[in-house]
Amino acid sequence: MATEIPQEWNDFYLKDVSFVNLMTKRIFNVLIVANPYDAFMLEDDGRVDEKIFDEYMDLGLRYPPTFTQVSTTEEAENVLHTTNIDLVICMPGNADNDAFDVARAVKASSPDIPCVVLTPFSHGITRRMQNEDLSIFDYVFCWLGNTNLILSIIKLIEDRMNIDHDIREAGVQVILLVEDSIRFYSSVLPNLYSYILLQSNRFSTEALNPHAAAQRKRGRPKVVLARCYDEAMEIYERYADNILGVISDARFPIGKSAGHDLTGSTPLPAGGAGGGLGVADAGLRLLREIRRRDEYVPLILQSAESDNADKARAEGFRFVDKNSKKMNIDLRKLMEEHMGFGDFIFRDPNTHEEVMRVRTLKELQDNIFKIPNDSMLYHVSRNHVSRWLCARAIFPVSAFLKHVTWHKLQDVDAHRQIIFDAIVQYRRMKNIGIVAVFDRGKFDAYGHFARIGEGSLGGKGRGLAFLDNIIKRHPEFNRFPGASVSIPRTVVLCTDFFDEFMDKNNLYQIALSDASDDEILNHFLRAQLPDSLIADFFTFFDAVKSPIAVRSSSLLEDSHYQPFAGIYSTYMIPYLDDKYEMLRMLAAAIKGVYASVFYRDSKAYMTATSNVIDQEKMAVILQEVVGRQYGDRYYPTFSGVLRSLNYYPIGDEKAEEGIANLALGLGKYIVDGGQTLRVSPHHPHQVLQTSEMETALRDTQTRFYALDMKNVATELKADDGFNILNLRVKEADKDGSLNYIASTFDPYDQVIRDGIYEGGRKVISFCGVLQQGVFPLPELLQTAQKCGAEEMRRPVEIEFACNMNTDKTGELYLLQIRPIVDSKQMLDEDLQAIPDDSCLLRSHNSLGHGICEDVTDVVYVKTDEDFTAANNPAIARDVEAVNRKFLDTGRGYVLVGPGRWGSSDYWLGIPVKWPHISAARVIVEAGLKNYRVDPSQGTHFFQNLTSFGVGYFTINTFNGDGIFRKDILDAMPAIEETQYVRHVRFERPLKIMMDGKKQEGVVVLEHS
Missing domain, CATH: 3.50.30 (Glucose Oxidase; domain 1)
Incomplete structure (x- = not known):
């Protein structure tokens, strides 16, 4: 029998992470003190500037570090006094330029600047370092001419500068590397960082547009280097909740002061210079202590002493042999398997064979219910899903799942459901307020707003994206249980497709001529849209599974100072099982919207507003139509227009409290000047039209618009209402769609009663949503008006539509926002x-x-x-x-x-x-x-x-x-x-x- 999921895991709220606030402290200026030969090696042969520049550009960071190179202590001091230096790298030179002396002088004059010694490992240097106090330097590295090491040094220091803030801000993960051999950590760090940066490139594809992808990379795991047991435990205790994994050497000092002759210590093997005397089982002790505190964190032991392999495996630790030629590959493989890097591979717990592989969050969501039970149990009981999400910087879901452990909930199916629900909520949250680049692999029922093409979104498109962003940033929109607020799922065909369509089909000559609207439309309908759009449109059909509105979104439309609303066509096409017929209708509707730019009225309007028609560019919005199907027609419970200024206040209404016009059915009815119900959201009980029976019968809605779902064969017409039905309200009564929005007139008693009753004319009074609190429409409209006007810094007009359900829940969709700029x-x-x-x-x-x-x-x-x-x-x-x-x-x-x-x-x-x-x-x-x-x-x-x-x-x-x-x-x-x-x-x-x-x-x- 399935375990019931506890309420706390059912009603959870994921807080979004802002990657833009991560990695804010950077290293901009690096001073390299080196002799001319080493400097040449770095600058010309190693092309360090170029490599660092490419790396930073790839990370979406605007200012890669610049390098200043000097040869003497005097030159170094001069630069330090005249430039803001963030990092000093000292390379040992000839007799008159000793790296240690230079570094000491830098530390004496600028103790806060990180200082790193980069030294080649000759026998003489090794001996010299054994007598050197290395504690004054931040790090000492072994220089073998590999410029990737410079990048690793910069990253290591930047990680140290940002780690506390980034963990607090977003829950960024930490990989703890424990190693005291300078030579060894100088070779392992570049390998580790290149793998982490490769991983950050892979997980950045979870983002919805290139800008967000560049920012996501800032959420990559950080690396912290510890060089003795005490330092490692101090780091572990500080970041215990965010440790992605530990990679530890087997032998290193226990105490912080290197060189102490501790019990059980033996000298380091040759070549392990730096770090004094190591304790042979320090690594095992460290991993044992960490495992005692955390049963899940991946622990990897590295050692050049082969007998440590059996000891590590006996205690359940992973092992990497330092002597192996493919040591780097072995380490990467273990990180991929246990730290969540790369694809998530579901394995059979007995054979360890791969049973399924998922590459993205959407794939995990799509396949979570298909994974065999024993494999699911194996991974869930080891918190692998949480760790994989962590490594991919999907912190909100990871942090939530981390607490849903096998100890607390021993039910595989319940875990599946919780993981699925958390991913769905995260994807919804990430989709809201973002203009994603349309990707057939990612856009599904949880996709929200995407663009196809590189051009502009146009006026309406920008307005929609802005509305979506407002909803995301104002959680008060969704404060009422049973009432959700969002924008409909939307894809925008950017303006570059309009340019391509016009040019490739040679349409400007007919478009700019004095031809009739029908003639222009026929030319446009014969033209071709790019074939590349077909697969994208099919993906969109599958995601929305509803009729689609094809709206104009021109550059000039809804622009802040020009009232272009309602000038161009908006077509609606029904949802059909025959996807090719639906594709034909969609293509015709897009061409019809393009053609409407050049209709007679549009040209006249252009002239009247002193705009040049050549400047007009058209994006097209494809948007699910809000509503429900009733037989052969489709319409929402009601639509409306909200204005944040009311120029006709009555009674105790105030102008700044705004006004809404509500109507049953499609919003085109309001645009066409139909009879609507007028109400101030702040005074929902004060409706002039329903205050007296005579007025209510005379001044309320008697007809409404719906989309004709069977009008398929008709050719597209210049009149965009050709497939819109104009129906009597009694038809909606037959559909059963008047719940909570109608009252009934009783002709015998000569009264109007709230609600639906047999017989008697139905009066569209919106009594349930306005006066009876069935749905919090007045409060939601007040919020929309307040947030919209504040964010636009001017009075606004907002179009909306709503679907009401019989259980008194409902979905309010905001369709458009524009400034009120009637000249x-x-x-x-x-x-x-x-x-x-x-x-x-x-x-x-x-x-x-x-x-x-x-x-x-x-x-x-x-x-x-x-x-x-x-x-x-x-x-x-x-x-x-x-x-x-x-x-x-x-x-x-x-x-x-x-x-x-x-x-x-x-x-x-x-x-x-x-x-x-x-x-x-x-x-x-x-x-x-x-x-x-x-x-x-x-x-x-x-x-x-x-x-x-x-x-x-x-x-x-x-x-x-x-x-x-x-x-x-x-x-x-x-x-x-x-x-x-x-x-x-x-x-x-x-x-x-x-x-x-x-x-x-x-x-x-x-x-x-």
Whole structure:
């Protein structure tokens, strides 16, 4: 029977590691003190500069060290006084330049600069060193002309400089090398480092783009060199939790001061200069003590004394023979097998035969349930998986799995599940906020955002990548159980494919001509996309398994200062079992998006915004469509647009609290100007449209859009909505998709009840998600608006879609973010600073935002002494007649009248309907001394005011609230005058300005 996985291992959170913060302390300037011959060997023959430069470039580090070479102590001191030197390397020279003397002088004047002696091993030097105090130098190395040793020295010292910080920051691993023979560690270190750097190159492929790959390499294991037992134990105790493995010599001193004659010691074998007397079994003692404390850490004993092989194996340690010609290969093999380097090889525990090999994290995830039980048990009980992940710098998963030991959970299948879940969470976490390079071997259901090509992502692509990054950096998005927030899985075809497509198919001539949209589209549909994309598209189909939206993402679109939204086409294609048919539709849709750059409207828009069409480059976004399939149609529970500024606040709403428009079905319905539900996320209980039954039945959504899943054979059309169904809300009711977003109208009791009931019209009220807390939509929208506006440093508009589940869980997808830069809304002027005598109208209680400078006409109701509300129906008829003339000529006007415009009770105001005043640009409620009505804030026309950006002023001059210079209008000749209404025209346009943030509005007289 399977063991139940403890809750702590089910509900875990992996914290991401930032590799950019690792290896921050570097060695930039190296001073080499050497005689001219050795210097020549280093500089010309060994090409040390070149080798170091190549190595650093490969690591993604921008500043490789530079080398300064001098020959004498005086020259060295001069350089030390004039340059910031990070490392001094002294090479023994001739009689007047002794390496030890130079090094001693350097240490005396600059004790903090690391100083290394590089010495060839002649008999004379060996003898000399036995009488030399080596403790003042950081390291002494044996120089045999191998420039790789210089690299190893730099790496060893950099590792020492960064180790404490990098372990704290990320859990970087440590390989402890215990060796007192200078000659031996001088040859083993270059080999060790070259293998570690090779490993870092291999594991960097886990990264999702070249930049991240270069940074991942900084997470490679560090090497620490200990030269006696006490030093080794001190290092082990300090870094015990991060030791990847220990490689130890068999014989070395126990105490720190070399040369002590300790019990049981014997002299070092010839050639093992440095380190004084060694204790024969010091290595075994050390490994025994470490094994006592850690049953899993790999321990390797190296020795030139062959009888140590049996002793090591008897205690379960690995052994490397120093006398072997292939010693380096043997050591690499053991590191690969036991320290997690290279591929993970699952073995049969009895025969030790390979049963499976995995090269990447994704391969481990894909195969974890296929590995035989006995092999799985063998590796799990020795913590091999955790160690392999450690060696690959996958620290969050490794650290988590390290604590899920066989002692705590003796169930192979439970271990499989835990490992799988941890990898999935890690890959999700790493995918979020990163623009990966699309790789067919890595992109799957957990792939998130990738690009194909080297060009730009375009405006929408950048916006999506930015949104993804915001979600990653703000964990508060996912603070509600059962409510996830993300972007849909996305692949961007970069702009370089657009250039290649246009050039190879010779399309510019037809594209830039005056041909019709359909003609241009037909040319584009006949052109060819590169064949190299086919396999990538198939991989994407398999990963998303849903319909795909093909969106434009041009360079100019959604750019910070140009409102290009909605200019180009967006197509949706259904998900089909026939992948080749799906490929045909996808290719056609991409070409259709490319063609839309050159459609008539696009060219006109380019001209209007002073852009040159040749500068436009198009990336294409391929994105899973959010939603569910209901029979032959597909749509999300609801879509919406969120704006962080609300220019029509009502009641206690504030402009900066933002506003959202919600609609059942696809978001194209909102873009096309359909009837939506308008709500401030900060005031979800205050929805004007559902506040009264009559309004709710009149002003809520009656139709919605869905993707037609069976419209496959139809050829692509210039109209990107050719396969979008326009359906009645009752169709969604049949689909059962209205849970939590609809109320039911009961015609018998004449009431609207929250929820879905048999019979009765369904009203899209969003009652469950707004008022009943079924899903935390208001809170999530508040978070999106706050984080989006803060990160963009300006007001933003965010598109989103949501799938609700019957168990009240849901997934909110953010689809796009763009700055609000509607040109007419770029209002910089302080309206309060405009003098009263320049104003025809001034309101301190206005709705709307922006500037309008093309209105010359004012239509106003005559409110003389004999005004009575009893005439309001007649006034409404006069206003309707005047409005019709404005509609015929396409002009706008300012409308002023007493009481509430549009009130059904004519005693409260003039009972017009929206079509009767639809040409008005500003509507003014002007209260009278003897006819006072509470301001309505335009509630009767609210949907139309917000949709068409019409201003609504409330003015009560009798108590000093605002200005209405009726005297100016009365003194002007009338263009038209009835019993109740006057229409006048100014020679110069009026300047209408509205500040939606402060609810100030003015109509300024333009003086000649």
